[in-house]
Amino acid sequence: MVRILLSKDRKKQIVLDIALILVLFVQITFWYHTKHIKPDMIIVPEVPKETTVHLLSLGDSQFYFRQLAFKIQNAGDSWGRFTALKDYNYESLSRWFYLLDKLDSKSNFIPSLASYYYSQTQTPEDTVYIVQYLRDHVKKDPRTKWWWLSQAVYIANHRLKDKKLALEVAYELAATPNDVDMPMWARQMPAFIHEQLGERESAKKIIADIMDNFDDFAPGEINFMEYFLRERLEDETFRTEVIEELRYRAQKKLESEGISN
């Protein structure tokens, strides 16, 4: 029998090679038994505390706001998923909206995300959170944020189908200071909701109120008011009064501009 004599170094090398192969085998076995473990795929992440968010922003709240806003935009659609909006926890989402407003209430990103995207849920009842958030968001700066109240009115009226809530929000929108450059349809929204509720007298009162408080009506706005009074309120007398008044004012304005020119 031939006895193979191996040097010390060669023996060490063999032991090392065997150890390496064994450990590699153990690693592959470990992977085989753990490959089914997936990351925790929550849809809406846990809402952190305001203090935590401010600390983690490391002084640059705008940078962190944009990061978190991006995260909320893509919530539920990460890791190759597409999640139906009905599966989202809207109460959690709403708390995220309020939290992000604390980092930056000037930005329109969160209200646009809430009103254009998250309002499209297949569960209309969830949109009550969106409406409430938009109302609270606008209170921070009603002069520049009025657009989101109009979105809230639309969502309450057509998605949530809660006309009482839509009317409340419409009155908040109409209460925007008169010197804010806002189109007439926004100020007339309570009239539209009243008309849908069959409260025509209340609708007429809104129109009359606007006539008393505003002078400047674009031709498109006059045409729309004429249509609304004729087709929706079906009040020929009131329509004639309003349109004649508006035409008179427009005429006076043209004359005064002609004189000044």
Next chain:
Amino acid sequence: MKAILKYILLTAARDWLFIGLAIAVIASSGISFFLGSTALSEQNMMQVAFISGSTRLILVIGMVLFICFHIRRSFENREIEFIISRPISRSTFLFAYFFSFVVLSFILIIPIIILIYFLFSPTLLGLFGWSFSVFCELVLLSTFAILASLMLRSAVSAVLGCFGFYIISRIMGYAVSTIIIPAKLNNINFNIGLEILLKFLSSLLPRLDQFAQSKWLIYGDIQVSNISFFLIQSVIYITLILLMSIYDFNKKQF
């Protein structure tokens, strides 16, 4: 001083600092553009915020790494011993290093300003405020990196120390303003002790949380008080760190 400045710039070029940071900034800008463009609205603002935040971090990390490793390497190669054997005082030597890193910070911030200006056209005041505060932040961190490299024997410790200092300085301002309200904590005795400790620590750290706010680029709402705040803080703290560095360097035995 000119010789040291040239030497630092040469070392920076040799260590691929400029190329490395340029690649990092271009990559982060590309990612920021892509991510910002997928936003539902305010895409430009998203891009500006991401670019400003990421480039600030890249510059800070790049400068700290370069300074710490450069100074420790100079100690190990005995370059510093050689230089101070010349007729140059230790204070002058340190000032020369400090000045060189100021110039280096300035060179690094210029391309970022040009990038942001031509891509996003922010308000000039906002851009000036943000850029100047980033420059002040870089100089402050560079000065601290010099001190850390002088005091600590290992480049890695110096780098970790600088990063720890940076993070704590950015957190401390908000932490003190919330934790000093005793109602926030449960145990009153614990409050007082923690309050005193945090106030003491906070008094020794700069308010970096007031520097380099991305909102200045986006909304342009920067006041003169903001600019004077970070300018005064930078001058005070840089002077403090430089004096500590001179004190430590003068005591070193070679």
